[in-house]
Amino acid sequence: MSPTFRTIRELGTDIRAGRLSPVALAEACMTGLDTLGRKLNAVVTITRERALEQARRAERELAAGRDRGPLHGIPYGAKDLLATSGGIPTSWGAAPFHDRCFDYDATVIRRLEEAGAVLVAKLAMVEFAGGMGYRQPNASFTGPGISPWAGDAWSGGSSSGSGSAVGAGLVPFAIGSETWGSILGPATYCSVTGLRPTYGRVSRHGAMALCWTLDKLGPLALTADDCGLVLDAIAGPDREDPTAATRAYRYHASPPADRPFRFAVVRGTVDTAEPAVRDGVRRALDDLRALGTVEEIALPDRPYESMARIILWTEAAAAAEQIVERGLIGELTAPEDRVTPYARDAILAKDYLRALRLRGVVAREIDGVLRHFDAIVGPARGTVGPRLGKEFRSALRGGAPDVLGAIGNAAGLPAVGVPCGFTDEGLPIGLQFMGRAWEENSVLAAARAWQARTDWHRRRP
Amino acid sequence: MTSEAEILFALIRSRYGSRLDAAQLEELRTVVDGLVRDVAVLRAAVIPDDAEPAQGFTPYRSDS
Numbered sequence: 001m002s003p004t005f006r007t008i009r010e011l012g013t014d015i016r017a018g019r020l021s022p023v024a025l026a027e028a029c030m031t032g033l034d035t036l037g038r039k040l041n042a043v044v045t046i047t048r049e050r051a052l053e054q055a056r057r058a059e060r061e062l063a064a065g066r067d068r069g070p071l072h073g074i075p076y077g078a079k080d081l082l083a084t085s086g087g088i089p090t091s092w093g094a095a096p097f098h099d100r101c102f103d104y105d106a107t108v109i110r111r112l113e114e115a116g117a118v119l120v121a122k123l124a125m126v127e128f129a130g131g132m133g134y135r136q137p138n139a140s141f142t143g144p145g146i147s148p149w150a151g152d153a154w155s156g157g158s159s160s161g162s163g164s165a166v167g168a169g170l171v172p173f174a175i176g177s178e179t180w181g182s183i184l185g186p187a188t189y190c191s192v193t194g195l196r197p198t199y200g201r202v203s204r205h206g207a208m209a210l211c212w213t214l215d216k217l218g219p220l221a222l223t224a225d226d227c228g229l230v231l232d233a234i235a236g237p238d239r240e241d242p243t244a245a246t247r248a249y250r251y252h253a254s255p256p257a258d259r260p261f262r263f264a265v266v267r268g269t270v271d272t273a274e275p276a277v278r279d280g281v282r283r284a285l286d287d288l289r290a291l292g293t294v295e296e297i298a299l300p301d302r303p304y305e306s307m308a309r310i311i312l313w314t315e316a317a318a319a320a321e322q323i324v325e326r327g328l329i330g331e332l333t334a335p336e337d338r339v340t341p342y343a344r345d346a347i348l349a350k351d352y353l354r355a356l357r358l359r360g361v362v363a364r365e366i367d368g369v370l371r372h373f374d375a376i377v378g379p380a381r382g383t384v385g386p387r388l389g390k391e392f393r394s395a396l397r398g399g400a401p402d403v404l405g406a407i408g409n410a411a412g413l414p415a416v417g418v419p420c421g422f423t424d425e426g427l428p429i430g431l432q433f434m435g436r437a438w439e440e441n442s443v444l445a446a447a448r449a450w451q452a453r454t455d456w457h458r459r460r461p
Numbered sequence: 462m463t464s465e466a467e468i469l470f471a472l473i474r475s476r477y478g479s480r481l482d483a484a485q486l487e488e489l490r491t492v493v494d495g496l497v498r499d500v501a502v503l504r505a506a507v508i509p510d511d512a513e514p515a516q517g518f519t520p521y522r523s524d525s
Contacts, residue, residue, distance in 0.1 A: 302506060306500075339489050342473055346466075357515070361509065397495070
């Protein structure tokens with residue numbers, strides 16, 4: 001039985017019925033990662049020894065009646081910015097660190113192990129999670145990530161391998177990270193579902209720091225339901241990360257409240273997308289009306305993107321200070337990544353604090369809006385997957401609008417990105433549901449309802 | 462390029478210029494200019510006087 005393109009729940013059912021062995025499942029995933037995964041530049045390290053050890057343990061435990069829950073025996077890949085022990089390198093996608101090892105596991109890796117999941121690979125990513133300012137797909141020592149949907153299109157970044165490995169059916173789920181766009185972007189370009197949790201929902205301990213107050217870790221999977229299952233395993237307080245929230249999280253897959261959803265669309269966020277995205281999202285919004293109301297709203301006129309950029313680049317400058325000062329950026333893959341970081345010395349402390357002050361204002365304003373809705377909906381990404389070898393427009397460099405991304409990340413709000421169509425050229429388009437802080441279950445409920453009504457997430461490359 | 466951007470670019474060139482060639486310096490100038498434009502937009506935004514920075518800090522105790 002092929003394990004590809006099967007959800008966590010489907011695989012779990014077969015494992016518990018004795019129709020599928022966790023060891024065989026892990027082996028099948030690693031074979032696919034080593035062949036197609038390498039062609040997609042999605043893989044850094046296949047963690048064979050650890051995977052087989054975990055899979056055999058899962059097999060033994062389940063046979064003995066010890067069930068750790070829905071992820072028990074389920075393979076996954078981790079973005080290569082999560083520390084892993086046991087001699088498994090953690091490269092951060094950067095050539096200077098291609099063989100660097102840690103002697104501990106990131107909290108997310110440890111929690112997934114406790115849930116019985118099987119780590120089969122460390123997955124490719126844009127060098128330093130895009131924190132050096134790249135502007136074209138070839139910005140990783142493993143090569144440009146390739147979308148499963150087109151051999152000449154980028155998989156998105158910075159969680160490139162997490163998107164393409166799930167999108168190609170090589171793993172049922174993967175862990176990615178988002179500072180601004182790095183989960184929702186690859187989820188869109190690879191036509192999978194990606195969940196950006198609320199800031200602080202998931203411990204960042206053991207994850208590369210790009211921007212301490214914007215970094216979030218979250219899953220990419222085939223469905224919103226699967227993303228909820230993974231979040232349930234990785235969320236929660238952590239003494240190792242003082243920014244991890246103390247509040248507990250439990251995923252509820254129960255049907256949404258017995259009333260229509262209330263969705264909002266922020267004026268201008270659809271119209272400013274690329275024409276193919278704009279048209280696809282407009283069609284999706286029409287379909288969404290079958291699930292509830294869709295109301296256009298206006299937000300206060302504020303410099304959302306400039307605010308988010310100043311926060312991001314200031315903290316990135318500090319987080320990467322030693323890397324920059326030691327000249328290690330001269331060894332990076334993308335030529336622009338060898339230059340851009342120096343520019344950040346131009347940001348003055350008072351301007352950074354001004355951005356943080358504005359962030360507090362924005363966080364309160366957007367919460368005041370969201371309390372009347374289940375989610376704000378809009379493009380998960382305003383652009384379609386760029387072609388390899390071409391420069392792309394990016395909100396991080398000021399070249400493309402992304403108000404929802406700026407607000408959502410600066411205010412630390414959860415969002416789930418789901419497939420919602422394709423361009424005439426066959427490239428995926430995504431829709432996002434963004435909710436109030438700590439309302440992952442609300443946005444996941446909306447996304448599940450969307451996926452119960454549509455089949456975009458079941459299309460295969 | 463504004464005078465502020467020119468001054469900041471000169472500062473950065475004085476720190477790192479020896480590591481960069483002419484083309485890279487030109488790229489650097491463009492990026493600095495973009496950052497300064499972002500900052501200008503940010504400075505023009507009206508923020509209430511009592512708005513504090515949204516950045517967490519918790520006093521530390523090893524036993525709590």
